[in-house]
Amino acid sequence: MVRLRDVSKRFADVVAVDHVNLDILDGEFLTLLGPSGSGKTTVLRLIAGFALPTAGRVEINGRDATNDPPYLRDVNTVFQDYALFPHMTVAANVEYGLRVTGVPRPARAAAAADALARVELSGYDARKPNQLSGGQRQRVALARALVNEPRVLLLDEPLGALDLKLRRQMQLELKSIQRQLGITFVFVTHDQEEALTMSDRIVVFNAGGIVQAGTPQAIYERPATPFVADFIGTMNTFASAEGRQVCIRPERIELLDAEPATGASVRARAGVTVESAYLGASRTVIVRTDDGTTLTVSIPARSDGSDITPGQRVWCAWEPDSEFIIN
């Protein structure tokens, strides 16, 4: 378990991390999510020991590790640029951690072969990193970290450099490796979709502090602040009759041709479609309601061509349960 207690990190006159408290549980897939400059990568570096906190305390597995150098910490890191040693073969890269801790040659060769098999790179041991594709380097970096059997694996935007298809595939693979090994993953990303797909728990960062922590569902369905609502997915925000900020997700809104039957317990607003974009599985429609609000609506795409076009008169309707009020 990793505990951060009141941890702050200042660089010259910039506060990168501001009084962060966080408990990372054993075996969980925790994602640190936030825009660039929000402090999430600095938190990861503070856990790894690449940076030392200006104030506060870092505990790893029950031990105060605040001032431990990285080589004394029972965590391993997968770097954003992979940081593979260019002068070593794939096998030597993967064996490196075992070599420096004095594991005998046959044992570490076997462990490295296992780790490479886990990431489906058997047979690549004699290659140099520059003979591999981006995705393969990413897997070597993962194997190099996992071979040390750390209790906590830190991943710093490891999928950022991969193309979309490969990224999706690696998301699922990382998740399944984490489930099989049962070790703690601390995953840094600015991609909210990636965070929702992979995490047991998401911690949202902004301006050096934690804004909200919770399961993907909790973060998505009940964002605690306007920042979270806006950062995770798309959110419609408008003022209610009482002057409060009402939020509703685009996919919770239905489009109807006519006003819903009176008495039905639904919220409804009439308007005109402004924009209609086909996204394959779904269609995004922008509606300007008669009271001047702009709503983004996501509906399943129809295959028969009877789609919504701009300029149509529609009714936007949703269950009262789907909307919520922030602050």
Place this chain on the structure above:
Amino acid sequence: MTGSELTSRGRSDVAAPSGVLARTAQALWRRPRLRLGLLLSAPMVWLVVLYLGSLATMFAASVWSVDSFTGRVQRGFTTANFRTLLTDPVYRTIAARTLGVALTVTAVSALIAVPVALFMAKAVRSPRVRAALLVAVSMPLWANYLVKGYAWRIMLDQRGVLDWLLRPLGLHTPGLGLLATTVALLYLWLPYMILPVYAAFERLPNSLLDAASDLGARPWRTFRTVVLPLVMPGVVAGSIFTFSLTLGDYIMVKIVGRATQLYANVVYDNIGVAGDLPFASAAAVFPVVVVVGYLLAVRRTGALESL
């Protein structure tokens, strides 16, 4: 004439070119190799005629001889010059001494350059301080060679600055000679070692140092297994400079070396005083052979490919 007429006329000029200029432009455009050849012809003339040509002349002259009676160069093949150079104990001693100085200067400058360059590239965070240090390192290159030579002489001579500083401690300057020559040459060529080593450290991503540490390597281990192998090409590049510049120097040894002779002095003295150009040429083959041998040895380590 209207605007549209102008445009159409302009276009037809390009479509159906006339005149020598347009045809030349087309011919060149279609032959990228010819363009490259013309572009490089001037530097190629310089390189081939002046550099390779004189080198070839030197090799040719090294197997000629001088008529001891008339003092004129005789263009007949003889291995006498090389036999003298290889068998005469005087020249063998000078050769060994020169190699020793060159290797010492190279090794010591590498030992100084690695920590200095490491500090400049990785420890200094402010770009302004880094730039200032780079200027400081290369500053000795701005000063005149002879000024630097005589400055060292004043410092190291019997009643020089160093002697004056050491006397209260009961010590004395080693004086002028082989040690003074080595120190002065080390000073002269050190920037040529620091700059490529610094460039190598600049190219070394910090994440590699983090990664080694993350995998359990203590600082010395990281230095040995990650840093040193990756900056070695920079050290090799620097060593080519320090080694060959030392091999070719004959002035500094005259200023601070007292009677010490290095190999280049053999060349110089035979051109000037003795007037034996063939023997000077044969002596000049020695550093060429040594440097070519050194480059071949270095190439075997694979360090040249990453330069």
